Amino acid sequence: MAHPYVVNPRLFSAHAGSSLFRSAMGAVAALVLGIGMLGSAACTVNPVTGKTQLDFMGETQEIQLGKNLYPRYTQQSLGEVPDPRLEAYVDRVGLKLARVSQRPQLPWTYNAVNDPEVNAYALPGGKISITRGLLSRLDNEDELAAVLGHETGHVNARHAAQAYTRQVLAQLALLGAGIYMDAHGTRNARLYTVAGMLGMQLMFASYSRNQERQADQLGFEYMTKAGYNPEGMVGVMRILLHEGKAQPSLLRRMFADHPMSSERLATAEASVAAEPPAVRTRPIRSQRFLAAVRHIRETRPAYDRFAKARRLLARKKTAEAESLLEESVAEWPDDGLLRGYLAGAEAEDGKLERAMQDAQRAGDNAPHIFVVQMLAGKIFLRAKRYAAAVPFFDNASRILPNLPEVELLRGEALEGAGRTREAARAYEKVRRLAPGSDASAEASRRLRSLGMATAK
Numbered sequence: 001m002a003h004p005y006v007v008n009p010r011l012f013s014a015h016a017g018s019s020l021f022r023s024a025m026g027a028v029a030a031l032v033l034g035i036g037m038l039g040s041a042a043c044t045v046n047p048v049t050g051k052t053q054l055d056f057m058g059e060t061q062e063i064q065l066g067k068n069l070y071p072r073y074t075q076q077s078l079g080e081v082p083d084p085r086l087e088a089y090v091d092r093v094g095l096k097l098a099r100v101s102q103r104p105q106l107p108w109t110y111n112a113v114n115d116p117e118v119n120a121y122a123l124p125g126g127k128i129s130i131t132r133g134l135l136s137r138l139d140n141e142d143e144l145a146a147v148l149g150h151e152t153g154h155v156n157a158r159h160a161a162q163a164y165t166r167q168v169l170a171q172l173a174l175l176g177a178g179i180y181m182d183a184h185g186t187r188n189a190r191l192y193t194v195a196g197m198l199g200m201q202l203m204f205a206s207y208s209r210n211q212e213r214q215a216d217q218l219g220f221e222y223m224t225k226a227g228y229n230p231e232g233m234v235g236v237m238r239i240l241l242h243e244g245k246a247q248p249s250l251l252r253r254m255f256a257d258h259p260m261s262s263e264r265l266a267t268a269e270a271s272v273a274a275e276p277p278a279v280r281t282r283p284i285r286s287q288r289f290l291a292a293v294r295h296i297r298e299t300r301p302a303y304d305r306f307a308k309a310r311r312l313l314a315r316k317k318t319a320e321a322e323s324l325l326e327e328s329v330a331e332w333p334d335d336g337l338l339r340g341y342l343a344g345a346e347a348e349d350g351k352l353e354r355a356m357q358d359a360q361r362a363g364d365n366a367p368h369i370f371v372v373q374m375l376a377g378k379i380f381l382r383a384k385r386y387a388a389a390v391p392f393f394d395n396a397s398r399i400l401p402n403l404p405e406v407e408l409l410r411g412e413a414l415e416g417a418g419r420t421r422e423a424a425r426a427y428e429k430v431r432r433l434a435p436g437s438d439a440s441a442e443a444s445r446r447l448r449s450l451g452m453a454t455a456k
């Protein structure tokens with residue numbers, strides 16, 4: 001039971017090494033190099049400070065980087081919350097802030113993602129996400145505006161662009177040194193984490209304390225300009241401080257720093273006190289907000305258990321995770337994400353028949369969530385039900401195209417189902433996507449065993 005979601009350990013071990021990551025990072029490197037970010041550092045004017053600064057990319061490149069990272073980050077965060085009304089609402093609130101900010105012309109998008117942890121993050125170029133875990137803990141639109149305003153501040157002050165640039169450069173350096181795998185953790189961790197399923201390690205940007213202070217200040221400015229009650233910022237800081245004490249593990253990047261949380265709360269309180277009474281006494285908007293988040297508030301206990309279960313799975317405490325997930329699924333039987341993870345835990349526990357039933361239903365209920373499609377595909381592959389596995393890998397490949405890991409598994413399912421020519425095309429794709437990698441070597445080996453010639 002070393003690696004639960006994998007039918008064929010050899011298949012995974014063959015490309016669990018740094019090479020797969022290298023290929024994925026290769027794509028990022030190509031993007032970065034292609035847009036001339038390296039070696040062409042230029043002086044640009046910081047939109048917030050108005051000062052000239054040394055920068056690695058211009059606005060066009062920044063937008064392109066965000067656009068390229070966005071699908072993978074959204075899927076790493078377990079996909080968009082399947083509630084179009086909520087998505088539209090979050091976007092509308094965010095756009096009100098963007099419009100009064102220093103860079104209204106960016107292609108801003110704001111979305112809510114299924115991650116049950118308490119978090120929010122910004123990608124360069126104006127792509128901002130808030131997690132279900134945080135959203136379900138807020139009480140009104142003014143608090144939502146505070147969170148989105150803070151993230152908008154990170155983008156406008158170019159913190160996000162700088163952090164992701166640093167991250168890409170650091171990963172490229174590690175790859176150059178060939179030491180990435182050591183930091184990447186074990187093969188098992190890869191199977192349980194979405195990052196592993198994505199075939200690459202995605203990280204949230206980390207900001208300095210000064211950058212956090214600046215983002216708070218900018219967020220406060222935007223929300224006040226947009227007509228919100230700045231008390232919302234205080235509310236958010238209280239929630240974060242409380243969550244940090246109650247469940248430190250639930251908190252990620254944005255608010256991970258506890259001493260800073262109390263400082264930030266004090267700053268927010270002082271800022272509110274400095275505003276004129278007309279601003280301080282603005283009505284708090286909770287009615288529209290509560291209507292929009294009704295479902296995610298109702299499902300919060302189930303998703304809090306889900307958060308716990310994911311941590312248990314990562315520590316191989318399968319039985320405990322399974323019972324938490326069962327409880328959540330009993331409550332929300334049509335939630336594909338919860339049921340998908342339950343299926344995974346069942347498969348890990350050797351209950352393959354039940355796992356397949358749950359995987360099928362989960363896959364049908366969550367057609368847009370990459371991790372669910374991957375789990376379902378792997379479970380059917382494990383049961384050697386190749387034909388049933390194919391549609392799930394097809395979906396995964398549609399959601400996030402061009403991941404060598406997905407194409408290799410898809411090839412295996414197609415091959416098992418007797419669809420040899422399509423399998424060969426999938427293996428050829430792996431070779432094109434990740435030349436020189438272990439995944440490519442495995443694809444070549446499989447092509448040869450199919451009797452297909454492999455040049456190179």
Ligand SMILES: [Zn+2]
Nearest residue numbers: 207212215254
């Ligand atoms: Zn921040």
